[in-house]
Amino acid sequence: METISAIRGFKDILPAEAGQWLFVEEQARRVFHAFGFRDIRIPILEKTELFARGIGESTDIVEKEMYTFTDRGDESLTLRPEATASILRAYIEHALYATDPVARLYTIGPMFRRERPQKGRYRQFYQIDAEILGLDDPRVDAELILMLTHFLKAVGLTNPHVEINSLGCPVCRPGFRSAVVAHLQGREEELCGDCRRRIDTNPLRVFDCKIESCRAAVEHAPRLADFLCDACRVHFGTVQESLGLFCVPFSINDRMVRGLDYYTRTTFEVTTDVLGAQNAVVGGGRYDGLVQQLGGPDIPGIGFAIGFERLVSLMPRVAEDFRRTPALFIAALGAEAQKIAFELANRLRLNNVEVEMDYAGKSLKSQMKRADKLGCRYALIIGDREIAEKSGVFRDLRNSTQTPVGLDLASITGKMEALQRGVEDLV
RNA sequence: GUGGGUGUAGCUCAAUUGGUUAGAGUGCCGGGUUGUGGCCCCGGAGGUUGAGGGUUCAAUUCCCUUCACUCACCCCA
Structure with a gap:
């Protein structure tokens, strides 16, 4: 096509x-x-x-x-x-x-x-x-x-x-206009074609003409201020x-x-x-x-x-200075983790948090790569271990530090807010 | 409307006097790490060389046409 x-x-x-x-x-x-x-x-x-x-x-x-x-x-x-x-x-x-x-x-x-x-x-x-x-x-x-x-x-x-x-x-203005027309009529041969036409149609526009001879022709034209x-x-x-x-x-x-x-x-x-x-x-x-x-x-x-x-x-x-970047990237490993990620991502979005995730079941490495490329400040990693422990890995991509976080909305948003305030989490 | 320039990978560009599988960087995908981004290394995918016609044994390269983009003029709300 x-x-x-x-x-x-x-x-x-x-x-x-x-x-x-x-x-x-x-x-x-x-x-x-x-x-x-x-x-x-x-x-x-x-x-x-x-x-x-x-x-x-x-x-x-x-x-x-x-x-x-x-x-x-x-x-x-x-x-x-x-x-x-x-x-x-x-x-x-x-x-x-x-x-x-x-x-x-x-x-x-x-x-x-x-x-x-x-x-x-x-x-x-x-x-x-x-x-x-x-x-x-x-x-x-x-x-x-x-x-x-x-x-x-x-x-x-x-x-x-x-x-x-x-x-x-x-x-x-009419007085000024006719004074300009009178001034221009004596100098028609100095004007370009457009300006000659403008004498009748729109004489004031001659002031705007960039052609040298036209500029010279209006050099000593009447001044509006005087009228x-x-x-x-x-x-x-x-x-x-x-x-x-x-x-x-x-x-x-x-x-x-x-x-x-x-x-x-x-x-x-x-x-x-x-x-x-x-x-x-x-x-x-x-x-x-x-x-x-x-x-x-x-x-x-x-x-x-x-x-x-x-x-x-x-x-x-x-x-580039106005690029929008998601606040959080949720990286999920395995089908069960994907389920949790999908639900979490959209519940966070419903709470006005910009979240991105992977839907293709890619490797953790490639998900992290994407999180970085998108400019995400934080990543939440969920795999079998995290599901078993009911606790995700919350990673700050700027500082390269990570801490555990509960797999629920309040824990995640609380963690993001705490980190943004620069408060070290105690957990 | 007038004049010039340029069309090659998603993007920025190479390709000798016309010469055989059209390359590089970047981006994309994957790997180097059984589950960790940036830096580095390796691999892969991706092209009707804008389109159509002509010259030629052979055209990304030369010629014509056309389209597009671009810069300037004109003008500028």
């Missing part, structure tokens, strides 16, 4: 790696819960129109990177490229704003992009996503960033650095003050415009000293008009998305 492999750009997270992933998720949930966030589970498939409207028609995501297909009902569906649009859809659809004016929501799960896979960039990738809806207070922006950096430190990132910017609001209206200026100031209160290290990057259309006011990215400044682990920002744009009431929002794989790759503790 021909074997079947995973499809292009999709990848298995095997147990050897999954322990590290679990750790990251646990830390996220712990920290986020403390900050009042609640888990929300949203579908991974949505109507294409949701993303077209939510993310912006002229973004690269919507233009060419979405995992879109037509289902049998002739409806265009898309595997979600990000979580924000889906969360807002659910928020609006269930009128969560009617229950509580403030919603803090997070979700952890797979996102999809239809790109050619490369290093660390698969078609299915994972994000940790958090959104706050119903608050436009700038202190909330700072609070969200504080939570984010706190989480990043919890998983061991040494030097998370936050870059922030303000993109203005519908009052002041912010009073309200936005005050807002941005309070964000900075609030971050300072908790000594969150940040810098202002007024060229950071982010790839999505919906952002307003505060935007931010997190980089680390491991990757250099060009690769962000987290991107986020405020999107005060988005809920309304998706057909909901005029409710402000702010959120971020953490790239899971990238975060994992930046952690100082590697996958």
